[in-house]
Amino acid sequence: MSSTPASERLHSRDSLSKEALAAIKKVFKREQGGPSKCRICGNQLKVDKFSNLKRHMQNLHQREYAEILVASGSNIEEMKIASFAPVTFDQNFLAECCVKMVTVGGLPFGVLERPGIADLLGFRIQRQTVLHSISLTVEAFREKIIDELKGQIICVKLDTVTRAGQSVVTVFSQLLRAGKFEMRTLAAYDLDFATPAEEMKAKVIETLGDFGVDASQIYAITTDNGINYPIATQLVYNAKRDALLSVDNGISFDDEDVGFSGETDQLEAGDYLEGNTKEEDALSVITHAIDEGVICAANAFHCCAHDAIRSLKLKKQLDEIRIVVNYLRTEELRKLFVRNHLSIPKLEPEIRWNSVFSMLSQLIDQKLFINELMDENDEPMLTAEHWTFIEKFVEAFDPFHSVTHTLQEEIMTMGDFYLLWLECLLRIEELANNYIAKALIAALNSKQEHLFESRFFLAALYFDPRINYGGSELLSEEHKCIAIDQILKLWEKIRHTESIEVSAHAENGSSNSCSTNFRLVEAMLRKKHSLKDLGRSAVEKKLKELALQPRISAESNVLVHWEQRRNSEPELYKLAQIVLSVPCTQNTAERAFSALGFVLSNRRLKLSKMTLSDMVFVKLNHDLFQQVEIDYMKSRSNYTP
Template sequence: MTQSATAEEIKSVLLACLNKTGIQEKQIYSLTTDNGSNVIKVGKLMQSDTQVKEGNSEEILSDNEENDDEQVLEAAENKLNDLVNDIHLAAKSVTSVRCALHTMQLCVHDVLKTDSVKHILCRVRKVVNKTHTQNMRLIFKNSSISLPKLDCETRWGSTYDMLDSVLEKKLFLNQIGLANESLLILDEDWEKISDITEALKPLRETTCALQMKNLTAGEFLAQWVKCKVVLERSTAVTAPLLLQAMEKRQDSLLRNPAFLSAVYLDRRYNVLLTEEQKELSQIHLLGLWKKIKTISSTSSMSSVSMLAKDDSFTSGDSDGEGDSALGSVDIVEQLLRVSDVSRATDTASKESEVAEHIKMFAKASRISKNECIFQWWHYQQESALKNLAEVAVALPVTQASVERTFSGLRYILNDLRLGLKEDIVDAVMLLRCNT
């Protein structure tokens, strides 16, 4: 990007990249973002086009109303169905999903910013910085003890590592603290350090677990719930603060219909959803089915139209009648092929049948959490529900893969290869990310 990272600029760059690979905006299902205001706005901008079109069609219908009583009745009905319409609209447009890892980081930062915790962290950082001076380095080296770890304030994981390393060297730090008051940590401060470290440990373990490849929404929800249970059982004073922060932040995820739908179609973990969340998922999945069906129909008709114009399917002998006959046969054959391919996906073509299949899925028995949900769906019979799962379950829950791509870029675009052109870098990174 050569301009400011505004939402409009990010959107234009994103769509330009998609156009290079032949992906249309209507084919995008979700956009996983952090909590940056500009990135969040990108999702809203990509939703706005569909919302405007839907709004215009509703206005045209309302202009045709003739009876005031009918308007009142319809207004009451629309009010009851507002939630359904909103979810259907979201399914037809791009759904913005917050990064689960970033959400957990914000939970921790909410607690680390409190006055009591912030005071202890400032004190520990001063002591650790002192231990990294030249004289103290020699003392630690002569005693065959490693130095406490420094932290980065914006990376709470490093803060946890710093506190943990300080606790490991508590005895030695107390000894040198008697000779140097700047390194002295009081007993009450040691208790607070231990308390904070104990409270942060389950979140640290959960964060590591959430960095796995191909993480699904169901696997994330299971780890999130497990972390909350551990915090509830913890005796640390800081644990309730972290639990409260998690409950506050989880609304951005557990109210997202795309996230809920991904969990709903995961038979390992959909039992964790409430009845209300299951209903929201069912509504969203039905809207997603309509979108998939619309895109599939449009693509099929486009492919047939392209073949009708293709010389390779209409060229034959020099006789004009032969050309016409051959062209007709090829187009009919292609229509049959398209129908044959889409036949399996149209087994539940009626909306009521698809809605019933989606609803009945919640009553199916749970499978083992050790099963790979992608493999499980792969071996299921072709159906509308399987087509939905191939889209919904594949929802990217975190931005960990993007972070790995950034890390990999430093091996491609380094100081010795700064002359690489943009298209070359794109091609190399595309190969790297798909091998």
């Protein structure tokens, strides 16, 4: 038996007899000055090499290839290779795989043209072919999402993530269906913090329109913390409200009918990002928007942390510690850390508290080793006062770190967030002798007042029997009244949306067994039945009864609770699905950052804006591959040998 690897023999002329070589060549007709054409299937091979002819036979014409080997008396090793089950490709499946590889998998386009992949397939897949398939995927995904959002009242969230100097703004929709969050990426486009608010507004409105989302379908919009985002969001509200008011639909609107849940806080001069306006009119718009909305839950924790650090003026201590850490990272000492199987100390920027927490936590873990190094050197060192500060900082911020990690990883309701908030507050209150903890407690209590100024936050808590129950002291009577008023406004929005659906159904009604057209009768019956169950007074009564319900455990799942009441309380259930769906975590931002990291790798820094947007869109909605069938062959494509 030959010692030559089978993988080498597979592409070698020497492993075939002269008779086999000649027989394989006869299968192909070579056009003068052109490529070889298979006489069996009619496909043309772009590269006229014998290895390609042979591979074409092995992959597509196994029976004929085996017959050639038998007739030519080829050696037993080549017969075994031919007997392997060949890899065959359905063109549509191959196109989908290529799209997944470059979007979901993050592979560069050039991979598909490299010799290894080209040899495996027997032909090369051009970059433009894959780009065309990505466009078809975007089109199919968009149609699916439009169908999912049709007639639904949704929440919208805007996030921005940056990699390699490129910022991508993502527009997400979020809703609750059957007790589960459904999040979709509606768009991802290349904008940045300095993009004018008017341009952002136009993009958001255009995106919502592309997905058939009407103004009456938006319950709340949560934005990123860039200065121009709340301005743009307010402009979107104004535009949408004006559009609604221009139509006599029987609904009155004020500035709070479409929700604003901005991830912004009162900003200081030093908080402005380069390129953003600092004019007074911009500040007034931001303040107005903040007063009307709810501060994003996840961002509220970060604001509390930075408020506490500023109030204690900890910059001096942190700067001194960074000097020592910088010294520990010198080449000589780095080798000592590596030699002792320890991580090299991190030198984190002072911009984010969680980066500082990570740096100080690592110092505590390596305290004994660091002190030994300090005893042997006369360079800057950490004193007992420094270590006391480090330990108190880590002790106080540890509950914060746990909570923010949860907010980044999970999708949750406002009620879940508030229970996390209380748990964090109670844990910090146990640190009676920690002065940093006291500053955090003060910041949490101050920020909680801002949270309770939001109608959307209060409405969500009102629908949570872990928080709103008979005898509860977590919501005041004033808070309950505000929540009920907000929920009743939402009920009017639901009635308006359903009346539109009734009209649409009446216009597009299907034929019946009788020759008479009952279009008007059907519309009247559907409308009466719909509005009969949606009476404002009846719903208001049911809402007030929620404040008298028994408490359920804080460990309970509020979404499961409302699923169990779906049939017994259909009106309240419908409201709960919307009120509880307001985004309050950084999960979308984490997903967008991860997607951008995959798509915008170091070898893809020159992607066009359109390609980048399409690839992030597909990456973030990749689960739709399992739900849609895409005909990649409906227009000219090249996924054949």
